[in-house]
Amino acid sequence: KAGVTQTPRYLIKTRGQQVTLSCSPISGHRSVSWYQQTPGQGLQFLFEYFSETQRNKGNFPGRFSGRQFSNSRSEMNVSTLELGDSALYLCASSVLLGNEQFFGPGTRLTVL
Amino acid sequence: EDQVTQSPEALRLQEGESSSLNCSYTVSGLRGLFWYRQDPGKGPEFLFTLYSAGEEKEKERLKATLTKKESFLHITAPKPEDSATYLCAVQRRDSGYSTLTFGKGTMLLVSP
Numbered sequence: 001k002a003g004v005t006q007t008p009r010y011l012i013k014t015r016g017q018q019v020t021l022s023c024s025p026i027s028g029h030r031s032v033s034w035y036q037q038t039p040g041q042g043l044q045f046l047f048e049y050f051s052e053t054q055r056n057k058g059n060f061p062g063r064f065s066g067r068q069f070s071n072s073r074s075e076m077n078v079s080t081l082e083l084g085d086s087a088l089y090l091c092a093s094s095v096l097l098g099n100e101q102f103f104g105p106g107t108r109l110t111v112l
Numbered sequence: 113e114d115q116v117t118q119s120p121e122a123l124r125l126q127e128g129e130s131s132s133l134n135c136s137y138t139v140s141g142l143r144g145l146f147w148y149r150q151d152p153g154k155g156p157e158f159l160f161t162l163y164s165a166g167e168e169k170e171k172e173r174l175k176a177t178l179t180k181k182e183s184f185l186h187i188t189a190p191k192p193e194d195s196a197t198y199l200c201a202v203q204r205r206d207s208g209y210s211t212l213t214f215g216k217g218t219m220l221l222v223s224p
Binding site: 004031033035042043044045048050055056058090092094097098099100101102103104105106108 | 143144146148153154155156157158161199201203207208209210211212213214215216217
C-alpha cells in the first residue's frame with residue numbers, strides 16, 4: 001500500500017511570494033492533517049481536514065490556509081512568505097478522526 | 113493547553129547499552145499517546161499508540177509504557193540503526209478531531 005505522498009519535496013521561494021503544497025493520503029484515509037516542523041519549535045499543528053471540512057486549526061496567521069478535495073487529497077497555501085516560514089511541512093493521514101496518523105516525507109520550504 | 117515534555121533532549125549510547133526515554137504530558141482527557149521515530153530529512157514513522165495507564169507495547173528492541181502522567185520508551189540492547197529522533201505526542205479525547213500535540217523529541221545516537 002502506498003504511503004502518504006507530498007509534492008514538491010523541495011521548494012525555494014523569496015519573501016512576499018506565495019506557495020502551494022500538495023498531499024495525497026494513503027488510499028482509504030479520509031482525515032488529513034498538516035504540521036510545520038522547525039528546529040526551534042518542533043512539530044506544530046496547522047490544520048486538520050475530514051470529509052472536505054476543516055475540523056481544527058492551529059495558532060498560525062491567516063496567511064496559512066488549506067483545503068481538502070472530495071478524493072481526500074489536500075493542499076495548503078502560504079501567502080506573502082516570510083523568512084520565518086522556512087520549515088519542513090508535513091502532511092499526515094488517518095483512516096478516520098482519532099486514529100493513528102501516518103506521515104509523508106514532507107516538503108522542505110526555504111524562503112530567501 | 114496540552115503540553116508534552118521529553119527528556120533528555122539528546123542521548124548517546126554504546127551499542128548494547130539499554131536506556132529509557134521519558135515523555136511527560138498534561139492533557140485534559142487523554143485519548144491516546146503516540147510514539148514516532150524520525151530519521152533526518154524524513155517524516156515521522158509511527159511506532160506505538162498507548163491508550164490507558166498500565167498499557168505496554170513492544171516492537172523489536174523497543175517497549176513503550178504509560179502512566180497517568182508520563183510514558184517511557186525503553187530501548188533494550190540498542191543497535192546503531194536505532195539512532196534517530198524519537199517523538200512523543202498526545203491526542204485529546206472527545207475533541208472531535210485528531211490533532212496531535214508533540215514534544216520536541218529525544219535525539220538518540222547509538223555508537224558501535
